[in-house]
Amino acid sequence: MKLSEIIEKLNLKCLNEANLDADITNAYSSDLLSDVMGNARSGQLWITMQTHKNVTAIAALKDIPAIIIVRNGVPDDDMLEHAKEEDICILVSSEAAFPVCGKLYELIK
């Protein structure tokens, strides 16, 4: 499913528009950065509550096109700045990881 469609269906706030036409077929949910580093795959959407610059550093290294920050988390300024430089879409949900994952699973699985 196109990222833009996911944004609409999950009612996400978009803080940095990028990769809106990317076809998202899978996602990875984790707040442990070495878990993401070791196990996420390129093209996956990343669901997390981490909001600092290493998140975008990892997303850029792993070719992750978009990040959903859950529970209205606020990304640090330098994370957002970095997302702009690296063209990573930054999304925010008001919900927690469980409902976000559940809804996304229904949409793309």
Add this chain to the structure above:
Amino acid sequence: MHYTFKIEQGNFTDAGQASSSVKRTMKQLGVRPENIKRTVVALFEAEINAVAHAYGGQIDVDIDGEKIVMVVADKGPGIPNIDLAMQEGYSTASPQVREMGYGAGMGLPNIKKNTDDLKIDTTVGVGTTVTMTVYLNN
């Protein structure tokens, strides 16, 4: 080709710049994506370990057609028991470092899985040198 990067103690903000720069270079050289992915996972983990567990240091990277060799050398407390440190789940990360999402004890296992050769030279109270090799034409 040889590249050098400095690592500053506790500077998480700039962590990943070496990996990002190496990724760019490898792309330009036309290295297979699979090998780029393995390389950046290993280098990022080693870089973060030098920031999180030691007092900074230096990264030296050599790339030729055949392989990439990455040496991450830090001044720091050293690793008293390498077998223990290599176990998935073992971590001595501080509460602040854990709050950032580090400390799963997965970094060294990630490095092991993603490199063809891994050597850890460490002296307690002096520092640690992690040497990682990825072969590029397999």
